[in-house]
Amino acid sequence: MLGDDIVARINQLATISETSEHLARVFLSPEHRVAADLILSWMKDAGMAAHLDAIGNVCGRYEGDRPGLPCLMLGSHYDTVRDAGKWDGPLGVITAIACVTELNRRGVRLPYAIEVVGFADEEGVRFASTLLGSRAVAGTFDESVLAVRDRDGISMREAMVTFGLDPEHLGAAARARRELHAYVELHIEQGPVLEQQNLPVGVVTAIAGATRLAASLSGMAGHAGTVPMALRRDALAGAAECIVAVERFCKADDAGLVGTVGAITALPGATNVIPGQVSFTLDIRAPTDLHRKRAVAEIVRKIEAIAKRRDLTLQIDVTHENRTVPCAPWLKTQVAEAVAAEGYSVFELPSGAGHDGMAMIDIADVAMLFVRCRGGISHNPAEHVETADADAGARVLLRFIENFSPPA
Numbered sequence: 001m002l003g004d005d006i007v008a009r010i011n012q013l014a015t016i017s018e019t020s021e022h023l024a025r026v027f028l029s030p031e032h033r034v035a036a037d038l039i040l041s042w043m044k045d046a047g048m049a050a051h052l053d054a055i056g057n058v059c060g061r062y063e064g065d066r067p068g069l070p071c072l073m074l075g076s077h078y079d080t081v082r083d084a085g086k087w088d089g090p091l092g093v094i095t096a097i098a099c100v101t102e103l104n105r106r107g108v109r110l111p112y113a114i115e116v117v118g119f120a121d122e123e124g125v126r127f128a129s130t131l132l133g134s135r136a137v138a139g140t141f142d143e144s145v146l147a148v149r150d151r152d153g154i155s156m157r158e159a160m161v162t163f164g165l166d167p168e169h170l171g172a173a174a175r176a177r178r179e180l181h182a183y184v185e186l187h188i189e190q191g192p193v194l195e196q197q198n199l200p201v202g203v204v205t206a207i208a209g210a211t212r213l214a215a216s217l218s219g220m221a222g223h224a225g226t227v228p229m230a231l232r233r234d235a236l237a238g239a240a241e242c243i244v245a246v247e248r249f250c251k252a253d254d255a256g257l258v259g260t261v262g263a264i265t266a267l268p269g270a271t272n273v274i275p276g277q278v279s280f281t282l283d284i285r286a287p288t289d290l291h292r293k294r295a296v297a298e299i300v301r302k303i304e305a306i307a308k309r310r311d312l313t314l315q316i317d318v319t320h321e322n323r324t325v326p327c328a329p330w331l332k333t334q335v336a337e338a339v340a341a342e343g344y345s346v347f348e349l350p351s352g353a354g355h356d357g358m359a360m361i362d363i364a365d366v367a368m369l370f371v372r373c374r375g376g377i378s379h380n381p382a383e384h385v386e387t388a389d390a391d392a393g394a395r396v397l398l399r400f401i402e403n404f405s406p407p408a
């Protein structure tokens with residue numbers, strides 16, 4: 001069973017961590033190096049030519065029935081958040097290697113090459129900039145990020161040199177569109193939907209775009225005992241109304257809209273003072289850009305109306321925006337055929353979380369296969385995938401690889 005080998009390797013990789021108390025493996029750290037060497041050894045054992053690229057991604061190539069053919073690229077990331085689970089990222093890399101191992105064992109060569117990439121940084125923990133590994137491969141790496149410093153004051157440029165990479169030659173990691181037929185990623189769902197559907201795997205329709213906003217409401221601070229209710233301009237009560245309005249609006253949407261207020265600060269922040277100044281964040285995601293943009297406009301209108309009615313001054317700004325990445329229909333169909341061929345119902349769902357496909361779309365069509373994770377819990381040590389589900393994911397991916405038909 002492929003699942004047993006996959007789980008054993010997940011556990012082995014999870015021992016490579018910044019501390020033994022919790023799992024943390026960030027970009028360009030000593031752990032990154034040790035993990036890279038381990039994954040490269042697995043790639044070589046699977047019959048691949050393997051190397052570390054210019055940004056620290058691990059890259060393995062299993063030639064097709066003749067050398068130099070364009071590839072089907074599979075992969076995911078092997079960096080983690082701090083206090084991470086062990087499946088987010090590594091499952092996709094390790095499952096892809098397990099599939100190649102199986103092809104190699106059977107002596108199968110396909111009319112296309114298979115490449116497996118383990119991206120060095122997807123989470124963006126160390127330098128607060130995500131998708132660094134896949135952006136380098138897609139040729140969209142923003143070199144100004146090299147000057148960004150981590151919490152210890154070390155710049156990315158310095159960290160790259162210490163790691164043994166040359167920041168002046170980052171461009172060497174970039175791949176051309178003609179070298180790739182497609183990019184396909186297997187990843188844990190990081191949500192509860194597959195568990196609710198009682199299915200081990202799901203076919204991703206799109207990686208949802210996101211808009212993040214920062215809002216601040218200004219009212220009037222005052223004494224909690226002396227200012228009558230009717231004369232108050234309480235910024236926190238106003239923010240509370242905004243938060244409920246966001247939740248109500250998103251809940252009423254039945255097409256995948258999600259909205260979250262994840263952080264709030266109230267000033268002056270004392271028990272006996274009416275809050276005069278409140279800032280909060282907003283994160284809005286939807287399966288299509290049009291849907292998300294309309295929702296953001298409507299939510300901003302609602303917040304403006306609440307502020308006006310309560311005589312609060314509102315400042316609201318978009319702080320981050322990324323587009324929706326649709327999975328290519330032709331590729332998604334082939335993933336769905338593999339799911340059905342392995343005997344599972346085909347269930348489609350959008351990805352609310354970001355993934356490396358968001359960068360890879362610039363050089364290749366993208367598809368994703370989700371694997372169920374317990375309770376939908378992720379970015380948490382309690383993250384868990386059943387061995388049977390890891391096995392189901394591997395069988396579907398292997399079937400997809402073997403039946404893969406590049407676009408004419």
Ligand SMILES: [Zn+2]
Pocket residue numbers: 077088089122187
């Ligand atoms: Zn991930």
